[in-house]
Amino acid sequence: MSTKTNISLKNKFDRVVVLVDMDCFYCQVEEKLTPEIKGKPIAVVQYNPWQGGGIIAVNYPARAKGVTRHMRGDEAKQHCPEIELPQVPQVRGKADLTRYREAGKEVAEVLKCFTPLLERASIDEAYLDITERVLVRIREMNEGKFQLLPDKLVNTFVVGYENIGEFVKKLSNNSDDQSSDKLEYKKSDIKLLVGASIVNEIRAAVKEKTGYECSAGIAHNKILAKLTAGFHKPNKQTILPIDSIPKLYETLPVKKVKGLGGKLGEQVCEVLKIKFMSELEQFPESLLQQHFEERMGSWMYLMARGIDLEAVTAKFHSKSIGCCKRFPGKNAITGLATLTHWLSELATEVAERLEKDLDENNRTAKLLTVSYCQQIDDVDVSSTRSIPLVAYEIERIATDALEAIKRNTDRFLKTNSTTVLNNAIKFLGLSAGKFESNGATKGGGIKEMFQSYSAKGATAEEGPSGMGRRKSSTEPAMLEVLDAAPSATGTSEKIKPKKDIKHFLQQQCKGAIAVCEDEPKLPHSEGETQDTKPVSSATKVQYSDPLAETVKPKKDIKHFLQQQSTAAKKSASEDSQQLKTETVEEKAANPDPDQMKPEGGYKSVLHQSTAKSKDHNIIELKSIHNVVETNSTNHSKREETPTSATYNGNIEPDKNQPVTETKRDETLENSSSTAEAKPQPNYKETYAEFNFIPPVEPAIVTVDCQQCGSKIPENEYISHQDFHFALSLSQQQRDEFRNGLKSKLAAGTNAAAAKGTKSPIPAKRPSKTPSGPATHSSSSGVSIERFLSKTRSIDEGPIIASTSETETHSRCPECGKMIALLAISEHQDYHVAKRLQQELHRLEAPAQPQTGDTASTKRKRPSTAVEEIMLPAKQKVKPVSSYFSKL
DNA sequence: CATGGTATATCG
DNA sequence: CGATATAC
Numbered sequence: 001m002s003t004k005t006n007i008s009l010k011n012k013f014d015r016v017v018v019l020v021d022m023d024c025f026y027c028q029v030e031e032k033l034t035p036e037i038k039g040k041p042i043a044v045v046q047y048n049p050w051q052g053g054g055i056i057a058v059n060y061p062a063r064a065k066g067v068t069r070h071m072r073g074d075e076a077k078q079h080c081p082e083i084e085l086p087q088v089p090q091v092r093g094k095a096d097l098t099r100y101r102e103a104g105k106e107v108a109e110v111l112k113c114f115t116p117l118l119e120r121a122s123i124d125e126a127y128l129d130i131t132e133r134v135l136v137r138i139r140e141m142n143e144g145k146f147q148l149l150p151d152k153l154v155n156t157f158v159v160g161y162e163n164i165g166e167f168v169k170k171l172s173n174n175s176d177d178q179s180s181d182k183l184e185y186k187k188s189d190i191k192l193l194v195g196a197s198i199v200n201e202i203r204a205a206v207k208e209k210t211g212y213e214c215s216a217g218i219a220h221n222k223i224l225a226k227l228t229a230g231f232h233k234p235n236k237q238t239i240l241p242i243d244s245i246p247k248l249y250e251t252l253p254v255k256k257v258k259g260l261g262g263k264l265g266e267q268v269c270e271v272l273k274i275k276f277m278s279e280l281e282q283f284p285e286s287l288l289q290q291h292f293e294e295r296m297g298s299w300m301y302l303m304a305r306g307i308d309l310e311a312v313t314a315k316f317h318s319k320s321i322g323c324c325k326r327f328p329g330k331n332a333i334t335g336l337a338t339l340t341h342w343l344s345e346l347a348t349e350v351a352e353r354l355e356k357d358l359d360e361n362n363r364t365a366k367l368l369t370v371s372y373c374q375q376i377d378d379v380d381v382s383s384t385r386s387i388p389l390v391a392y393e394i395e396r397i398a399t400d401a402l403e404a405i406k407r408n409t410d411r412f413l414k415t416n417s418t419t420v421l422n423n424a425i426k427f428l429g430l431s432a433g434k435f436e437s438n439g440a441t442k443g444g445g446i447k448e449m450f451q452s453y454s455a456k457g458a459t460a461e462e463g464p465s466g467m468g469r470r471k472s473s474t475e476p477a478m479l480e481v482l483d484a485a486p487s488a489t490g491t492s493e494k495i496k497p498k499k500d501i502k503h504f505l506q507q508q509c510k511g512a513i514a515v516c517e518d519e520p521k522l523p524h525s526e527g528e529t530q531d532t533k534p535v536s537s538a539t540k541v542q543y544s545d546p547l548a549e550t551v552k553p554k555k556d557i558k559h560f561l562q563q564q565s566t567a568a569k570k571s572a573s574e575d576s577q578q579l580k581t582e583t584v585e586e587k588a589a590n591p592d593p594d595q596m597k598p599e600g601g602y603k604s605v606l607h608q609s610t611a612k613s614k615d616h617n618i619i620e621l622k623s624i625h626n627v628v629e630t631n632s633t634n635h636s637k638r639e640e641t642p643t644s645a646t647y648n649g650n651i652e653p654d655k656n657q658p659v660t661e662t663k664r665d666e667t668l669e670n671s672s673s674t675a676e677a678k679p680q681p682n683y684k685e686t687y688a689e690f691n692f693i694p695p696v697e698p699a700i701v702t703v704d705c706q707q708c709g710s711k712i713p714e715n716e717y718i719s720h721q722d723f724h725f726a727l728s729l730s731q732q733q734r735d736e737f738r739n740g741l742k743s744k745l746a747a748g749t750n751a752a753a754a755k756g757t758k759s760p761i762p763a764k765r766p767s768k769t770p771s772g773p774a775t776h777s778s779s780s781g782v783s784i785e786r787f788l789s790k791t792r793s794i795d796e797g798p799i800i801a802s803t804s805e806t807e808t809h810s811r812c813p814e815c816g817k818m819i820a821l822l823a824i825s826e827h828q829d830y831h832v833a834k835r836l837q838q839e840l841h842r843l844e845a846p847a848q849p850q851t852g853d854t855a856s857t858k859r860k861r862p863s864t865a866v867e868e869i870m871l872p873a874k875q876k877v878k879p880v881s882s883y884f885s886k887l
Numbered sequence: 888c889a890t891g892g893t894a895t896a897t898c899g
Numbered sequence: 900c901g902a903t904a905t906a907c
Contacts, residue, residue: 264905384900
C-alpha cells in the first residue's frame with residue numbers, strides 16, 4: 001500500500017524515531033496469565049503432541065539455558081528440565097492468537113498516549129516518532145521545567161560509548177567547535193538523548209499499565225531504530241548517535257538490516273562482494289540501481305549513509321485480517337470434503353475476527369483473498385485469488401473461497417472422481433482486506449456529538465487529562481525542524497474519521513480511563529490515524545443516512561445471530577445430515593475423527609446468518625449479489641463420495657502446526673557487532689538494570705538504587721532516594737526544597753517548610769522497596785511536606801541528617817551551597833545537566849506554547865528557529881567527567 | 888514431512 | 900491483480 005511516505009533529505013537526521021519491541025512477548029503474556037510461572041524459564045509452544053510442541057517464544061531465563069526457538073518442547077526440557085511450556089490456545093484445530101493480539105493492542109494503546117505518530121509494525125512492535133515531544137521537552141529544559149538527570153536515563157545505552165555519561169559528556173562539551181555539519185549532528189543527537197528520557201517513561205508506562213517489559217531503539221530513522229533496539233535486549237533501550245554509525249557499520253553484516261535479511265541481502269553481498277554495511281558506501285547510487293531495483297538502489301545508497309527517509313505513519317490497525325494453515329507432508333489436503341472443512345474453519349475465524357473488527361473499528365473489508373499452495377508434480381505451486389467480500393458470513397466466505405479455487409485451478413479434481421483433488425493442497429489461507437470505513441452516519445443530533453468530539457481534539461490519543469490541545473488544527477508552532485520533517489511530511493492524513501455514536505462513546509470511554517502521562521500531550525496536527533484514511537470521502541459513497549440507522553440495527557442483528565449460532569451449534573448436529581454423512585465418511589478414512597466435528601454445526605449456523613443478513617441488507621456492496629452460495633458447498637460435499645481412497649488418511653491436520661509469532665531471537669549474533677551487551681547473570685525480575693555498574697560487591701550491605709543503579713549502603717538508602725526525589729523536582733521545587741530544608745536544619749525543627757509547590761509535573765518519589773522492578777516514573781507521588789518530614793525524622797531511625805551540617809555537608813565549589821555529602825555526586829550531576837541545558841539553549845529558539853485553539857495560523861516561526869546559529873559557548877563549568885559517573 | 892501463522896510491501 | 904519476498 002502506498003501508505004509509505006518519505007521525508008525530505010534535508011531532514012534526514014531531524015527526527016527522533018523509536019522502535020519499541022516487546023521482549024519475548026508471548027512468554028510475557030503467558031506469565032501474566034499464569035503468575036505462578038513468573039521468573040521461571042519459559043517457552044511458549046504450540047500444542048502438538050509431537051515432541052512436545054513447537055517452540056515459538058523463549059524467555060530470557062530459558063535462553064540462558066540454551067533453549068531456542070526451532071526446538072521442540074521435549075528438546076527444551078533436556079536443556080532445561082524446569083522449563084515451563086505454556087501452549088498457544090487452539091481453536092478449530094489451529095492456533096488462536098487472540099490472546100496475544102489483545103495484549104499487543106493493550107501495549108499499543110499505552111504507546112499511543114505518547115504520540116499519535118504510532119505505527120504498529122507487528123503484534124509486538126511499534127515505531128514512534130517522538131520528535132515533537134522531544135522538542136517540547138527541550139523547551140521545558142530550557143525553561144528549567146525539566147532536568148535531564150541520570151535517573152531519567154537508567155537502562156539507556158549508547159552505541160559507540162561506554163556509557164551514557166560519556167555520551168552526555170560529549171554532547172555537553174561545547175569547546176570544540178566543528179564544522180556546521182558536526183554541529184548539526186550534535187543537535188540531532190541531543191534530541192536522541194532527550195528522546196531517551198521520554199522513551200524511558202514510555203517503557204515505564206508500558207510496564208506499569210500492562211505489566212510487560214520491552215526494549216527500544218532510539219535513532220533518527222526507522223531502520224536504524226529497529227536495528228538499535230536489538231543491541232541491548234531485555235528491558236533496555238539503546239541510542240544510536242549519528243557519529244557512531246560508521247563504526248557500527250564496519251562490523252554490521254548487511255543481513256542485519258531490515259529488508260536485507262533475505263535473498264536480496266544475499267544478492268547484494270554476492271554481487272557487490274561485500275559483507276558489511278560499511279562496504280556499501282563505496283558504490284554509486286546508479287550502480288546500485290542498475291543491479292537492483294531503482295528504488296532499492298536509492299534506498300541502499302542512502303542506507304549506506306545511515307539515512308532512511310521513510311516516515312513513521314500513524315497506523316494502529318491491520319490493513320488485513322486473515323488466517324492460514326499449512327498442511328505439510330502427509331497432511332496435505334487431498335479430498336474435497338477436507339478442503340471444504342478447512343475452508344470453513346478458516347472462514348469461521350476470519351469472520352469472527354472481522355465481526356470484532358467491525359465492532360471496534362467501524363469498518364468493513366471488501367476484498368477476500370484466498371491463497372493456497374498445491375503440490376503439482378513434486379513442485380509447490382502457490383496461488384492467490386481475490387474476490388469481493390460481500391458479507392461477513394462464514395458460509396459465504398467459505399463457499400466463495402472454494403469457488404475461487406475451483407475456478408482457478410485447472411483440473412481441480414482427479415479425472416473420474418468427484419472427491420479427490422487432482423493436486424494436494426499443502427497450504428490454505430483466507431485474508432480479508434480493502435477496508436472501508438462505515439463512517440459518516442451523519443445524523444442530525446449526532447453531528448453535534450462529532451463536533452464536540454473533534455473540537456475537543458483530545459480525541460483518543462490525547463490523554464484523559466484535558467491537557468491535550470484543543471482544536472485539531474495544527475502544530476504547536478513547534479520547532480520548525482519538524483515542519484519539514486517527520487510528521488510534517490506525513491502530510492497524508494487529514495480527515496478525521498467519522499465514527500458512529502457507538503464509536504464515539506467508546507472513544508470517550510477510552511479517553512476516560514486512558515492512562516496517559518502527566519505531561520502535555522502533543523497536539524500534532526494530524527490527529528487520527530489513517531486507518532480510516534483510505535476512506536477518502538470520495539471513495540465511499542455514503543450509504544447515506546438511512547444506513548446510519550441501519551448501522552446499529554446491524555449490530556443487534558449480529559449479536560442476535562451470534563447467539564443463534566451458538567445455540568445452533570448445540571443442536572446443529574441434525575441439521576446437516578448430508579454433510580454429516582460425508583464428514584463421517586471422511587472420518588472413516590481418517591485417523592483423526594475429532595477434528596471434523598464442527599462442520600455440521602457450522603453449516604446450519606451459516607445458513608441462518610446468511611439469510612438474515614440478506615434480509616436486512618446488512619452488507620451492501622456494489623458488486624453483484626451472488627445469490628448463489630450455499631448450494632455449492634452442499635453440492636460438492638454431496639459429490640464427495642466417501643471413497644475412502646479419497647482421503648488417503650490425510651485429514652488430520654490440526655494437531656501439528658505450531659503457530660507463530662516469534663520474536664526474533666536476538667540473543668546471538670545480533671549484538672555482536674558493536675554494542676555488545678553481554679552481562680546478564682540472573683534474570684530475576686529486572687534483568688537489565690545494573691549493567692553499568694561493575695558487579696563489585698562492597699563489603700557492607702548495599703542495596704541497588706532503582707533510580708541510578710548505584711549500590712547504596714543500606715542505611716543510606718532512604719536518604720539516597722530522597723535526593724533522587726529532590727533531583728526530579730523542577731527547578732522551582734528544588735529551590736523551595738532547598739530552602740525548606742535549610743530552614744529546617746537551621747531551626748532544627750520540623751517546621752512545615754516548603755509546602756505548596758504544586759507543580760504540574762508530579763514528582764514521584766521512588767518507592768522504597770529496592771526490589772521493585774525498574775518502573776521509573778511511577779505514580780506514587782509524595783508531597784513535598786511529607787518528603788521533608790520524612791527526611792527529617794520518623795521512619796527509618798538512623799538518618800544521617802542528625803549530625804551537624806559540617807560533618808555531613810560540604811560546600812559545592814560551583815554554586816557554593818552546602819550539599820549533603822551523600823548527594824554530592826547527584827548535585828554535580830545537576831550542574832552538568834544544567835550545562836547540557838545551556839548547550840541545548842543554544843539550539844533552540846524559545847518556542848511558544850501553542851495556545852491558539854482555533855487559530856490554525858501556522859506558527860510562522862521561520863525555519864531559522866532550530867537552524868539558529870549556535871552561539872559560542874560561554875560558561876565553562878567544571879568538567880563533566882563526573883556526570884552520570886554512576887551509570 | 889514438520890516451526891508456522893500473520894501481515895505487508897513491491898514488482899511486473 | 901497476483902506472485903514473491905521479508906520479517907515477526
